Amino acid sequence: MKIRQLRNATIIVEFGGNRVLVDPMLAGKQSLPPLRVTGERRRNPLVELPDRTDAVLATVTHCLITHCQKGHFDHLDRAAKRWLRETGTPVICTPHDASYLAQRGLNVQPLPRGHEQPVPLWGGTIRTVPCTHGTGLVGRLMEHGVGYLLEMPGEPSLYLSGDTILTPAVRGFVAAHQPGVCVVPAGGARFDVGHEIIMGIDDVIELARLSTGIVIANHLEALSHCPVTREGLAVAAQAAVVASRLYIPDDGESLDLDEESRARLVDTAR
Template sequence: MRIQQIRNATIILELGPHRVLVDPMLARKDALPPLRLFSARQRNPLVELPHAAEQALAAVTHCLITHCQKGHFDHLDNAGKRWLRERQIPVICTPHDASYLAQRGINVQPLPHDHAAPSPFLGGRIRTLRCTHGAGVIGRLMEHGVGYLIELPGEPSLYLAGDTVLTPALRDFVLQHQPQVSVVPAGGARFDLGGEVIMGVDDVLGFTRLCRGTVVANHLEAISHCPVTREGLTRAAAEAGILQRLRIPEDGQVLDLGRC
């Protein structure tokens, strides 16, 4: 398994012969609106795609979407929709998102409605876990989406967290399944009101302590409402004594996570 960090939540998974693009936000720097109204009114994304993105995208065979409605352009923007539509890449998603994507001319392959049971996926299996994309009033306004647990022959088990905070249900899920590799959102995103709507430093450290495998942190330094930096997270993980299991890739970097 190899994971290439593209930008924000956008990654490419190399799983045997398959190249799976996750949550494509492909816009140019500053092409998208701010995500805060009263502070940090920077346009998004904050950085351009890395130079390696064009070559990496050319090899993509499938796409996986965690959530994409209610204005979540940081997981699927208009540039990403156009890219998928032009290439008719098979897009795996939840039934909830299937009609939204199909109406935009995208080649959707929705998973079954049953969240509890795994579904076939690229010669192995995939299952979903509902995300909690913030709590309270803000949480009620959010599109919560899902995370995915992917288990393929010869590859480490992989949990893609989607946009979520660390909840008791997620704790139980990790303790039960103990994924060998996990990718978690680490930017500590928050709006002008309310608390974090994805994991921040404390949640990432807590998640990493729960599992025995490798944790990959993304959703960093690309969107204006995510204050956590790679440097700050690295420092906190070193102080907590867990840096050896937490990977914090730069945009464009490829992580080789081996095979089973």
């Protein structure tokens, strides 16, 4: 398995002959609205996509969406919809999002009902995990979406948490399933009011301690409402003695996470 960090929550997961684009935000720098009303109102995204992104996208075979409604452009923006429409790339999603995406001309292939339990996909299985994308008044306004657990033959199990804070349900899921690789948001995003709507430094450190596998942190340094920096998270991980298992990739970086490589990394961490 290889995971390439593009920007924010947008990654490409490669296993077997599949190259799966997750939660694409493909807009140019500062072409999307600010996400804060007070303070410095910076337009998004804060950075461009990495060099050679077009060439990398040309290898994509599928797309996987965790959530996309209620204005969540950081997981599916207009540029991404246009690219998916023009390429006809199959888009895997929940039945909840299927009609919304189909109305936008995408090649939708929704998961069947009952996707909370493992269902067949690409020679392995996929199942969804509930997300809590904020609490209180802000939480009631958000689209909470899902995370995914992918289990493919010959590959480490992969948990894509989606946009969520670290809830008892997420803790319990990670403790029970111990995914080989967890990809989690770490930006500590918050609006002008309310609490964090995704994991921040403390949540990511706690999840890394709970997990026996590799944790990859993203959703960093690309959006104006995400204050956590890569450097700040790395310093905290070092102090918490989880730095050897917590990966904080740069935009454009690719990680090789096959079983042999992952076992070697975990052994080194111990």
